[in-house]
């Protein structure tokens with residue numbers, strides 16, 4: 001019997017209205033467009049304004065993904081939102097999206113694995129679909145990182161942006177779908193990238209703190225390892241990949257990872273220049289960008305990966 005798989009039926013994304021160029025940051029902290037471009041590849045990012053929040057961006061991305069899938073919101077039985085910047089400590093952004101879409105009864109919750117959150121959420125949705133616990137799921141990565149940045153800290157505030165990306169996945173039997181996922185976490189490194197506040201510690205939201213150089217070093221190694229692992233699990237080789245859709249943290253990490261895999265740069269989807277690091281939103285945002293501009297086509301073999309705070313990291317191989 002053919003295997004039941006989770007197929008990506010549609011993608012969507014949403015960005016805040018306001019664009020912030022590197023030049024604007026020169027007036028906020030001691031930095032330069034030249035430093036930011038050279039060290040990160042970032043030229044611009046979107047910043048949420050009044051009336052825009054993680055849940056409004058998540059809902060807008062979700063609507064576009066549902067439309068692209070040719071479905072109605074009522075078809076969705078599972079909503080998972082990956083975010084580290086929820087509108088409220090509780091309830092989840094998942095339930096806010098559910099209410100905004102007018103879905104009366106479904107399973108809805110958030111997953112918190114920071115920048116790897118979308119990979120974690122996708123893997124959970126895939127498991128629930130393959131076991132029959134869900135038929136059609138919305139998997140969303142959405143963040144308003146700008147609200148937890150220290151705008152006086154040049155080592156972090158220039159790196160992040162806001163946005164949301166979503167996919168609708170549904171059960172099908174056939175060759176398409178999620179072929180393998182692999183997730184990892186190593187909490188020994190939790191102080192390398194963290195937020196210095198929270199409901200049960202300070203009672204405040206806190207700000208992002210990062211030891212960038214250490215995170216960079218681990219990212220290149222961990223991402224290369226998990227990509228080899230997930231490709232092995234799917235019985236595929238790097239040369240089979242049509243598109244690598246990586247977490248968009250730093251152009252140098254993207255290029256280093258592609259080089260380690262022997263993948264030409266033309267096969268790597270890059271949006272970090274326009275979106276900066278949007279944490280859990282970055283992979284689905286990059287995927288939707290590449291689907292809508294015609295690069296990623298039905299039947300392509302795509303590989304998704306991310307690494308972030310915790311540390312957490314993961315990857316997925318998908319026949320699109």
Ligand code: UT7
Pocket residue numbers: 030031032035036039040115154155156158159211212213214215216219249250253277279307308309
């Ligand atoms: O999404 C989760 C994963 N996150 C990441 O993957 C981020 C990983 N890390 C990185 O992308 C890079 O480490 C950074 C972009 C954060 C930093 O780049 P780097 O090449 O590792 O720079 P550095 O931290 O070694 O700093 C080099 C210099 C320092 O000055 P000194 O000590 O050499 O005098 C910094 O103070 O650059 C200075 N610097 C800046 N200068 C201008 C740091 N931030 C800035 C800035 N503008 N914004």
